[in-house]
Every structure is written in C-alpha cells, then in structure tokens.
Amino acid sequence: MTKTNIVVIGAGFAGVAATKKLSRHFRKDKDVTITLIDKHPYLTYMTELHEVAGGRVEPEAIQYDLQKLFARSKNVQLVTDKVVSLDKTKKVVTTTYKSFQYDYLVIGMGGEANDFGVQGVKEHGFTLWSMEDAIKMREHIIRCVERAAKEHVTPKRRALLTFTVCGAGFTGVELVGEIMDWIPVLAKQYNLDESEFSLYIVEAVPTILNMLDEKDAAKAEKFMTGRGIKVIKGNGIEEVKENSIRLVDGTVIPTYSLFWTAGVKANTESEVFGFKSARAGRLVVNEFMQVDGEENIYAIGDLAYYEEPDKENRPTPQIVQAAEQTGHTAAKNIIADVENSAKVAYKGKYDGFMVSIGSHYGVAFLMGKYHLSGFFAMLMKHLVNIKYFLEIFSLYYAIQYVFHEFFHIKDRRNIFRGHLSRYGNVLWALPLRLFYGGMWTIEGLKKIFGLWGAHSWIDGTHLAFPFPWLLEPTSAASGAAETVAAASGAATQTVAEVATSFGFNYSYGEQPMMVLDKMPDWFASIMQIMIPNVEVAHVMQTIMSFVELAIGLAIMAGFLTWIVNAVTVGLVTTFVLSGMFYWVNMWFIPAAIALMNGSGRAFGLDYYFIPWFQKTAGKWWYGTSKHIYGFGADKQER
Secondary structure, three states, X not given: XXXXXXXXXXXXXXXXXXXXXXXXXXXXXXXXXXXXXXXXXXXXXXXXXXXXXXXXXXXXXXXXXXXXXXXXXXXXXXXXXXXXXXXXXXXXXXXXXXXXXXXXXXXXXXXXEOOOOOEOHHHHEEEOOOHHHHHHHHHHHHHHHHHHHHOOOHHHHHHHOEEEEEOOXXXXXXXXXXXXXXXXXXXXXOOOOHHHOEEEEEEOOOOOOOOOOHHHHHHHHHHHXXXXXXXXXXXOEEEEOOOEEEEOOOOEEEOOEEEEOOXXXXXXXXXXXXXXXXXXXXXEEOOOOEEOOOOOEEEOHHHEEOEEHHHOOEEOOOOHHHHHHHHHHHHHHHHHHHOOOOOOOOOOOOOEEEEEEOOOEEEEEEOOOEEEEOHHHHHHHHHHHHHHHHHOOOHHHHHHHHHHHHHOOOOOOOOOOOOOOOOOOHHHHHHHHHHHHHHHHHHHHXXXXXXXXXXXXXXXXXXXXXXXXXXXXXXXXXXXXXXXXXXXXXXXXXXXXXXXEOOOOOOXXXXXXXXXXXXXXXXXXXXXXXXXOHHHHHHHHHHHHHHHHHHHHHHHHOOOHHHHHHHHHHHHHHHHHOOOOEHHHOOXXXXXXXXXXXXXXXXXXXXXXXXXXXXHHHHHHHOOOOOOOOOOHHHOOO
16 A cells, blocks of 8 residues: 555644544554644643633643653654645645645644734734733733732722723633632732722623523623623724723723634634635635645634535534534545545534633533533533543543642632642641551451451461351361351350440440441352352452551552552442441541542652652653654754
8 A cells, every 4th residue: 555644734623633533543554644733742722721811720731742642643743843835736745844745634723813903902902812822811910910019090000900801702701700710819919909900891792602592691691790790792892002992882991901802713824825715714625624626635623614504504613512523524534535435524513512701600501402500510611621631532631631620729719619629738647647557557467467366367267258158067067067156156145245336436335336237139149259168268368468468558658548548448348348347447438538638748658659650651651742843853943
C-alpha cells in the first residue's frame, strides 16, 4: 500500500476529535501517518476560558498537553508551528519552519472574536477567544481593582470598578457570572466596598441565551439581576473609549473594562488558503465536510460552514458538540476514501445546552425536554466535561479536571462551595495514622505468632473462619466433632449469661453485638467457591495474617496510604459480610477513609515516593512534555 499522509491543522476540539478517530482506526496500519499542527503544544479547553479570566482557576487547569493526549498514538506526529501557506497543486502545507506533504488535509483552525467593526473595540476592548485573551483579561481586572484601591476621586474609582460584558450568549453570560463571583473576593483582598463595584451585560437583540429554551433563559436572567448584574437588552454598543462606552440609544457607561463576546468569525489565518467563504468568513463545505470544490481537503469545527437540511438549513452551530461531530465526519470520510468505502453525510445531533453563571448556579436544556437549574445543572456540566476526556481516552485529564474543579479550589468557588477542598494540613492525621497502623500491626502479629492469648492463624491447628461448610463433622473426626460440640455448648451457655449489647464503644461486662448474625446467602455462595474446604481456609488465614501485618506497617510508615487504607475498607467489609465483625469496631471504616486524604505526606514515605512515582510513571507512559513539538533544538530558530 502507498504511504498515506494526513495533515490536521488546529488542535482544538474538532482537530483533536478528528485526529483521535483517524489514529485509532489506523493504529495497526503503518502506511498511514497523521500530523497534527498547532501554534500551541496544548489543547485549550475553550469552554472554560471564563474560569481563567474570572480568576477561578489557573491557566494550566484548562491547558491539556498534546503529548499526554496522544502519547499512545504512535502514528501521530505533533508539530508546534504556524501555517503560512498551502500549495494545493503540490499538496504541501508550509509552516514557519517546515513543509509537510499531504494526501488528505483537515483544517480545524477554529474561530476568533468578531467585533463587527464597532468603533474602539480593537483599541480599548478585550476579547475572550484564546488563553492569551483570558490571561490578559484577568490581569486587566486585577490592575483596575489595584488602581481603584488607590483612587481618591469617587467617580473614577467607580468607573475602574465597573465591568461591562458585551454579548449575552453562552460566553458572555459565563464570563459575567465568573466576575460576579470574583468581586467579593477582590473587594475583601483590596479593602474595597463591594457596593462600589458594578457589573453590566449588554445584548443588542431583545433576548439572551438564544440557544436555550425561553424558560431557561428567563431563569438565567432572573438569577443575574438578583445578584446585582445589570442586564441591558435590545441596545447594542456603538462606541468604546478608554474610560467609557456609548450604547446605541446614547447611554454612556463610565468604565475602563469592555469585554467583547458578541460574535465569532472564522480564524483570519485561514484566509491564506483562498477557499470560498460564507458568513463570518467560514469555509463552505459539503455534507462530507469537504471544502467547496476540493476532494481531499476538509474543514471542521467553527471554521466550517454547512447548512443542515434537517435543521431548516441553519449553519452548523459554533459549539463543542458540532466541532467534535464535524471532526468525526471528516475523519470517517477520509477513512472511507482510503479504504474505498461509502462516505457518510454530516448529521448534527445536539443533546442539549448548558450555561454556568458563576461557580454555583447554572441552567441547562437537555434532549429537547429536560430543564435543569442550580446545582444539578452545574453538576451535569461537570459530568459532560469529564465525559469529554473519557471519550478522547484521557483518564489522566479526567482526573485532573476533578482535582481542579472540586479539590484544588479557592474561595469556595465551586458547586460544593469549597467543602471538598483538600487544602488542609495532613499533619493532624499523623496520630490517627500511627494508632490505626499500630492496631493492624498488632492484629497481624497476634495472628502470626499467637501472642497476647490469641490463637495462631498460621500453625494449621486453629480454624478462624466460622463458615458452616468448614465445620461439618466427618466420620474420620467424630471425636473431634464431639469436642467441638461440647465447646460450642459451653460457649452458648457463656454468651447467654451476658447480655448482647449494641454500641459503638465497648463497656465492661457487655457482650458486643455482631453487625450481621450470619452471612447473606449471596455472599456465602461466593465464599464457598473461594474457600471450599479446610485446607484452603488455612492457606487464606495465613495470607490474611501477613496482609494485616503489611497493612499495619505500611500505614505507620505512611507508604501508599490511599491504596492501603482502601484495602482495609475492603477487608472490613468482607469481615462484616462474613458475620465476623462487631459494631464497636465499625470505626475502622471512617478512620481508613480519613487517612486516604494524603496522610502519608506528613512524616511518611509518601512524601518522597508519590512525587517520584508520578514523575517516573508519567514519563514512561506519556513521554516527555515539551514547549515545542516536532523540531529539534537546532531548528527552533531560523
């Protein structure tokens, strides 16, 4: 088979989706190579840019290294560079530093802010369409607050503390919500009066959040106005100055901060290709995502303009769902062309729309019929984001997302209002760790050596498991059976003399109560398979004795405390289901869960081992992350 080169330009949602699909399909075909070119060595999670701009998370929380996304995709070459030209005749893509031959080209360079030529936006406004934009906006907000804290003139101070967002679509509403959440934090940090802050959202048309159901959009507006956000509808911005904006009706709002989210157009860098374009510069494509008039060139994501027949010929929306689906469609049709099979037409399926307004509240309209708001809408948004990482086979970033959004959060800015934040001193868990580990260590020693009046579990003479099928007498051991029966009767008499008592602590003279009097039938059937006879039971007892000793020593040493304590929870659960555990000892479980908080990092081996393991395992699995991919050090400068 002839070597096939596929070049994908743009590592956004669409480009990553197309590259992932192509890579997985051709993973066993050494004659197909895929080159992914982007100006950055990372995927920017565009739908969360407002969290960076609004000071909720750090930039690295929404930057996902392409090396980690494609480390196991051996047929994908990553290139960090800017595309400057395209030779369709020779099928060559030229970047600033190199040229790439292609058989199939996928263009997913995305979009950028569209200011519609409004006077002053370029000079004095701030857009939100890249990581650089988000950081610039964040720094500007901080500078304005810092200046306001030193400003004696009240009107100027209020203007510095007035923030205006233009555009009440998803991006604008999410941005204004983040700033709304940030204002109390900034006011406290700079000793300012929170009442001097003002927050506007301006929309030129009479409605907001037009992709949502009217009912949900109304909820969003009610929430914003209830939180002090001034919502202006049907009155666009006519001019932007350094210290004010003027609306179409002549209203002037004194402000040093105009954040423009009112429109999207195709990335202007795509103009070098010379393809036919439609509204907002988007490239015209057919139902297969092929660029108009081209057989082997595809456009996807925000860049692609395709009027969907089953949706009243409306163009594909510039949302993540459409970006991924256009990427998948292009990939499927390249695969079909390579393998001489039938192409598939694009058919957009949009499962719903969600918008967050700050870190605590959101609205969602799902599957065309389900309305969510508040906590559950926000939870659904987080679940969808996690689902995205699982769909692109990145468990690493799914976990990182959970940490950034739930555990590594400041100022209570998440749906759990900071209750899950793990910023705490694990030193206070050290006494519990030593006590709990010591308890397991003693239990292991007792079982191994028969210390402190206990029977040894490893000498082959004592059967600890009270399972009925292990205690049935046999003809060869009738004498032993009689002895057991006599002992059992004596034990029954002793127990009868002492009242069985439920309690979470042991009091002298009480007989502790078992959690379960007997095993559930379903668990007994499992145990009978795992431990069918006395010989196996003795082997399991021996193993368990040494496991308990190892658990105790590991906990005391602070080694792999998360895993080891999780194992103890499993062991205790097994003891409970086996009818071998008392209520007074149920504290074992919450104690183990408490120690799973990273307790081994305070005077424990995990302080050294976990960072070393993360670094070593990460390098082995993902390779080495770089600031530039695809070039040697000698080629980084011309």
